[in-house]
Amino acid sequence: MIAPAPVSSGIDRAMGGNVTIDPRERATPVDDPAIIEARSRRTGRLLDAKRLIGSFDYASAIRLRGVLKNAASRGRPRLVCPMCGVTLFLASSMRKNFYLRHRSEDGSCPAVTHSGLTEAEMRAMKYRGAQESDAHLRTKELLVRSLAADPGFSDVRVEATWRASEGLIGLRRPDVSARCGDLRAAFEVQLSTTFLDVVLGRKRFYRDEGAALVWILPSFDPSYRRMTTDDILFGNNSNILVVDEATVAASIAASQLIVRAWHRQPRIEGEHIVDDWVARLVAWSDLLIDVDRQTVCAFDFAAAESAAISELAQLREQQKAAKEAMWRAAAVAAEQELRTEIFEWALAEDRVDDLVGYYRRWPELNYDLAAYCANLLGTPSDVRVPIRMVKVIETAKAGKPVGFGYDTLVEVAHHLFHQRPELLMGFGHLLRAYGHHHLLAEQDSSGKWAGKVSANREAMRRDPHFRLADDEQRLFDFLSEDLCRKPAAGEGGK
Ligand SMILES: [Zn+2]
Known part of the structure; x- marks a missing residue:
């Protein structure tokens, strides 16, 4: 005995209208499908979507849904869109009417978007698919x-x-x-x-x-x-x-x-x-x-790429090092430039007309020295401090008095001993550094200088009179590039 087909329940209808189709009934396509044709992967032929769907009964159409899905998941799609080549699946509406849809509806297919393509353009796309x-x-x-x-x-x-x-x-x-x-x-x-x-x-x-x-x-x-x-x-x-x-x-x-x-x-x-x-x-x-x-x-692209990455990193490292060397050189040049400026300023003292302007220049130079921690602290009223230092350095370098009203180094030494004892030790180190220290003994024919040194050796070492204030020492270091200091052990004092 054949059971009568069940009648759709009232509950289903109330839930939003389920439609139950007899399995043997012909499958019905939707009236106005977006995809009107499909290409068979196997034969390459174009199939009319409505006729394809209408050729199945309802049960076979439902089975076809599974067949298309399975084939696609194995990478062997049966039907593809002739416009965009994407795999097609069979879908059904609420009323159980069937239509073809893309495996992924991302809106890129002109068949769906009706993107204003001309008939000829549509034909060209289908031709490419074939x-x-x-x-x-x-x-x-x-x-x-x-x-x-x-x-x-x-x-x-x-x-x-x-x-x-x-x-x-x-x-x-x-x-x-x-x-x-x-x-x-x-x-x-x-x-x-x-x-x-x-x-x-x-x-x-x-x-x-x-x-x-x-x-x-x-x-x-x-x-x-x-x-x-x-x-x-x-x-x-x-x-x-x-x-x-x-x-x-x-x-x-x-x-x-x-x-x-x-x-x-x-x-x-x-x-x-x-x-x-x-x-x-x-x-x-x-x-x-x-x-x-x-x-x-x-x-092996991956290997070549990582080699290129490390090579690039190495290049960047080299460029960084070169840049740092350049900055260092620039810093040294800037320091040397300031030193030269101070020397030129100090040695020009006897030749200037505008003394007021000349003395005003010092606070500016002293300000620039702050970058090297070599500025004089407090009110920089005594411009004579830097000027004297420059003259001592130039004298030691030249091996004869520069800016002092004397003829010999030993006269300068006597002068410093009495007037500027704080510069005397530095003067000695500078003379050694520049290789002129022997001139002191040579010019000391009376032996007075040698006597003064041996009589005051202890005082010269300990007496604060023979020492510069801290900030002045730093300025002297800067101006003389540390040559006014006793060379550290190992540097081999001349
Ligand atoms: Zn498409």
Whole structure:
């Protein structure tokens, strides 16, 4: 006995109108679908969406939903949008009317957005979709011919089922599979409809199988890349492998599989790393195959990039060091410039007309000295302090009095002893530093200076009269570049 079809419950209707369809009833398309055509992946033909849906009964249409989903998740979509190439699924409205929708409705498909394309533009887009479908088939053929040319490959099979090894789950149906020595390889011709989750799923599968997954593209243009191409590119250490007519000819000529490899090549340009795109023919035996990472590359971009990064870091370090050296040199030059200015100012004293202006200059110079902690503290009223220091330094350097009204160094020494005992020790060190100390003894024919020194040796060492105030000592150090000090042990005082 056949049970009567249940009548829709009142509760369902109250909840928002559930419609229950008899399983044998013909599936009904929505009246005004956004996607009016689908392309069959298998035949490449265009199918009218309404007629396709109407060819199923309701139960079969529901099953078709699952079939389309499963096929897509295995990376073998049955139906794709003829406009944008994206995988199509079957969806149903609240009233259980069916329509096709994109796997991801991101609003980029002109079939959905009705983006004001002309009839001719729409036709051109559909034509490209058909071309791509053809390109997939053709590339598969070219790959098989290339593999056949290489005696190193055996077991070359097209769309053969690849069952997971014992203990592992799953199966795949790669476009082409082959064996090369100990290595099993699965070749997939990349479609613009291959989504990242499919790419990653396949990678995992073949990695677990200990096999190499090799993505092959019909062509590659680095300046025009779809997101799906980038998923392959950047997942494969920035390498892309292409098989085309030219590579087949090369494979046949060389009796080995040859592909065209495109890869990024890093290069340092100024402060940055930039990439060049390089394309060349590469033999299979020269490819770097990493089963763990599931990469098949002509060029190890990652290694080259990290080398470039460390080289750039080294360059930056060198530039920094050079800059610091420059700053140091500039600082030394600035210091020397201030010193020269003070010397010129001090030695010009006897030649100036405008004495008021001349004396006013000192506070300015003293202010600049603060940067070197060599400024005189308190009210800098006594301009004679720096002037005297400069004259003492110049005298020691010249080996004859400069700015003192005497003829000999020993006369200057006697003068300092009585008038400026605080400068005497510095004068002595300066004379030694400049190699003129012997002149004191030579000019001391009476021996008076030698007598004065030996009689006051202890006082000269201890008496505060023979010492400069701290700030004056720092100024003297600065002006004489430390030559007014007793050389530290080891520097070898002259
Ligand atoms: Zn579309």
